[in-house]
Amino acid sequence: MHITRTRKEKTLLFLQIMLPVLVTQLGLFSMTFADTVMSGNYSSNDLAGVAIGSSIWVPINTGLSGILIAITPIVSQLVGARKIKDVPYSVIQGSYLSIIMAIIVLFIGFFTLNPILNNMSLEPHVREVAHDYLVALSWGIVPLFFYSVLRSFIDALGQTRISMLITLTALPINVLFNYFLIFGKFGFPELGGVGSGVASAITYWLILFISIVVIMKIHPFKEYNIFKKWIAFSFKECISILKIGIPIGLAIFFESSIFAAVTLLMSSFDTITIAAHQTAMNFASFLYMVPLSISMALTIVVGFEVGGKRFNDAREYSRIGTVFAVGMALVFGIVLYFFRAEIASIYTKDVEVISLASHFLIFALFFQLSDAIMAPIQGALRGYKDVNVTFILSFSSFWVIGLPTGYVFANYTSMGAFGYWVGLIVGLAIGAISLASRLLYIQKRKFVIKTM
Known part of the structure; x- marks a missing residue:
């Protein structure tokens, strides 16, 4: 560095x-x-x-x-x-x-x-x-x-x-x-x-x-x-590590487990629907490696600048990471939209599964846009060691808002299995907005500290 x-x-x-x-x-x-x-x-x-x-x-x-x-x-x-x-x-x-x-x-x-x-x-x-x-x-x-x-x-x-x-x-x-x-x-x-x-x-x-x-x-x-x-x-130092690490670990756990929960809830649908869901979810998880990597990189560079009290530089890195992630999400979105059937065919040769998975991949397009904002911001906030509020916002977005919304759409509307994906998208969007607000607040406070 x-x-x-x-x-x-x-x-x-x-x-x-x-x-x-x-x-x-x-x-x-x-x-x-x-x-x-x-x-x-x-x-x-x-x-x-x-x-x-x-x-x-x-x-x-x-x-x-x-x-x-x-x-x-x-x-x-x-x-x-x-x-x-x-x-x-x-x-x-x-x-x-x-x-x-x-x-x-x-x-x-x-x-x-x-x-x-x-x-x-x-x-x-x-x-x-x-x-x-x-x-x-x-x-x-x-x-x-x-x-x-x-x-x-x-x-x-x-x-x-x-x-x-x-x-x-x-x-x-x-x-x-x-x-x-x-x-x-x-x-x-x-x-x-x-x-x-x-x-x-x-x-x-x-x-x-x-x-x-x-x-x-x-x-x-x-x-x-x-x-x-x-x-x-040192018991004291381990406690200090846990104070930062436990909220990070819980945020990651609840974010990753929400997708497992949705998969379990979708077990009531037929085999073709479950297979199509798994196909689209697996590819979405593959694409998530990009915003996740951006998030991890931002933790490093933002933490380095914050440690040196160069808060304007930390802010600039946050912008660079988020803009890059959104740009990649737009590229992936175009690929998903125009080649969704070809992507689905990588996983299966079943025509019905390919057709249904192609529809799920359209929802995955919106996944990418929300992830492109949410993941980098999480990484930047970790660089500031701001983890407690971040965990609460992530948990609320997915488990308090996203999952119940998906359950309602899936079981009380005509959307069926797609309803769960709508719920996930809603949770991701709210999470992105709330975390962005938190990052702006943190950066403003840090900048005030710098100029005092």
Whole structure:
């Protein structure tokens, strides 16, 4: 990270940070995609088991990893304020916290996994695959959470290209072990869908090891001496991290879980409708990687400028990120509108599903516009460490307004399944407007502080 003077310099630095984040997110998305596709090629029951296991794990992982994202604004503000000596302390405390969180998840999972699966109407083999997949995956929870902290530190320094390279290294490793362990190749045991869980756990340990080596051996990370000396556990510092991280994690959890909730509510519709919904939702999730990456990049650059009390520069970055996101959303919107049938045909050859999914993708067009405003603003607010009000606004937009509105339209009008999408769009739009208002308020207050 470095100080920029002109809008052109800011735009170039923003893109330099954001594009590797985008590649990283697409790489992580591809890992999940590979697990699903390769398990499906083994058997439909294994695919179902892995899908059930993933549906349980992903919201938990997303929310808890969101808590650890707090390290990004903490470190970026410290670096911006030139408090370099304080960085190792925060990173190590975040590492302790990640291990504690992983142990808690393992402890809770030990007692709750079987009751959760037993309450589902699953075929015996599907239940067995889901259970064993999650047990296998659990061996990688500690390194996964630990890596989340180290990645946040790496990204906070603006070195998102390094995170990208680590992820791109992990992707072929994950696919290779999937191949070995799912299908039992080259002397490895044939584990079916469970093998993808084992492969993921192995991959998490490898990327943690790679990250530690990078931080200890490569410039500029090695100058911070993160692992050079023992730092005692601080309950007070962990609480400080949690005060920032819990609202971030909850906001991410409730935002991601709303889509799972809608999918569950749509289970009352016929198979074609559910398949069409899933097709459109999956592609919308794929496109969401762009505003999400912009959001993560804004947390870094805004946090850096706020730490250095360069509030006008932080404001300028917020504008650049939002304008870029809206511009990309307009491009995606055009593609969605004119090629929606072709996009749907990537997922299925069923003519009825393609036709219905094409209609859902029109609603996805409005998703992109709202996400293009909401996601970058969330990232900017995290850079300011303004997370409590942001969480409340996000929760209210989706769960208090969006979901009930969707339920009413879906069940009490002629819109049917499309009603849920209308509700999501309403929630996203209200969230975008309310968060934009919050960001303007924060920036005005920060600017007043700067001129006093």
